[in-house]
Amino acid sequence: MKEKLLTALSCLPESLQSHVHPIISEPNFKGVINAENVDLLQLHSALETPELLLSLLPLAAAYSVAPISDFNVGAIARAGSGNLYFGANYEFTHQALFNSVHAEQAAINNAFSHHESAILDITVTDSPCGHCRQFMNELNCAPELSVNLKATGIKTLATLLPDSFGPIDLGIRESLLAAKPVNLTLQQPSESTLVQAALQAANDSYAPYSHCHAGIALKTTTGTVITGRYIENAAFNPSLSPLQSALINLNLAGFGLADITAMILVEKAETKMSHAQATQILVSEIGIENYQHVFAH
Structure with missing residues (x-):
């Protein structure tokens, strides 16, 4: 990713290039x-x-x-x-x-x-x-x-x-970026760092229509934990799944799909919809073997 950013840098005005270079060269950019x-x-x-x-x-x-x-x-x-x-x-x-x-x-x-x-x-x-x-x-x-x-x-x-x-x-008055986090707890307690990260992502997710709050946490080959949050939409179809959210953040962090070693989906139980099946299909195609689905309430 650093190489792509440095290549793109040459497309910027010359007055910007030397000042942008140190920003995008930061290891944690x-x-x-x-x-x-x-x-x-x-x-x-x-x-x-x-x-x-x-x-x-x-x-x-x-x-x-x-x-x-x-x-x-x-x-x-x-x-x-x-x-x-x-x-x-x-x-x-x-x-x-x-x-x-x-x-x-x-x-x-x-x-x-x-x-x-x-x-x-x-x-x-x-x-x-x-x-x-x-x-x-x-x-x-x-x-x-x-x-x-x-x-x-x-x-x-x-x-x-x-x-x-x-x-x-x-009838939603607290829309995206204004809605408060929820307070889900795991049905089966777990001390796993990855499970806890996915739970926090689920609590921070935005699901005012289905109330199926969901989050994903994944671990990379370097041990880095990346999370993703469900973002719902009033028109339903433009909603962003927790897996899509997590993979966007993975990409921004400079990792690829091959860098994923483990993934956890945490979602609220007993709702009218679920992310489980769609997530499982894509996870299988990506080739992630260490994948778990955990319920919260």
Whole structure:
């Protein structure tokens, strides 16, 4: 991944390259540029915020995994904290297209995984599809959210998605990034670090419609633990599974599917839906042998 980022660096304006290089070269860089570094980049480049974000898009697109489409999309979510969160499209060879993750989803998932409470705008390499516009509409800040595009400039999400359907239409007042964590406990107590990480991810997940809170924790060959959280959507289909969330975060951390040594899915028991079957199918195709499904209540 470092090689891809360094290659993408050459696509940035020269005024940015030398200042971005030390940021992306950090060993723990995971597709996040903190607010302090954003301010420094603006100072050194003399670029306004929208232009700076557009200039950084090649770095986000470097995380793209697109073996089916060969179409690399990058997105950057600018949070209320001032931090920038990268996202890119992610596809699975030989798998149904509905398993694919869109760049905007990945960027929002990145911000959500870092417990941001608001997103100010999303900058994308190409105009967001209807699926992504609906996904963005789940955000608590959707009414004020802007989308920054090189081709057409800045537009509000309300302009891109008129007469929208969202959380408020289903009676949800605390939407994505504003909802409080739940307090699930394991049906069978476990001291496993991986199980506890998956449980925490489930508690932090967003599932106001099905109430099937779910989280995944996986371990890599280096012993690093990566988590993913379920993100539900009022239109149901654009929802992001805990496995998709975890694999996005795995990719941002610089790991690949072959680096996974163990995985745990924790989800709430006795709900009207379950992630178990869909997760099991994809996990089997990926080739993860050490996989467990654990219930909580």
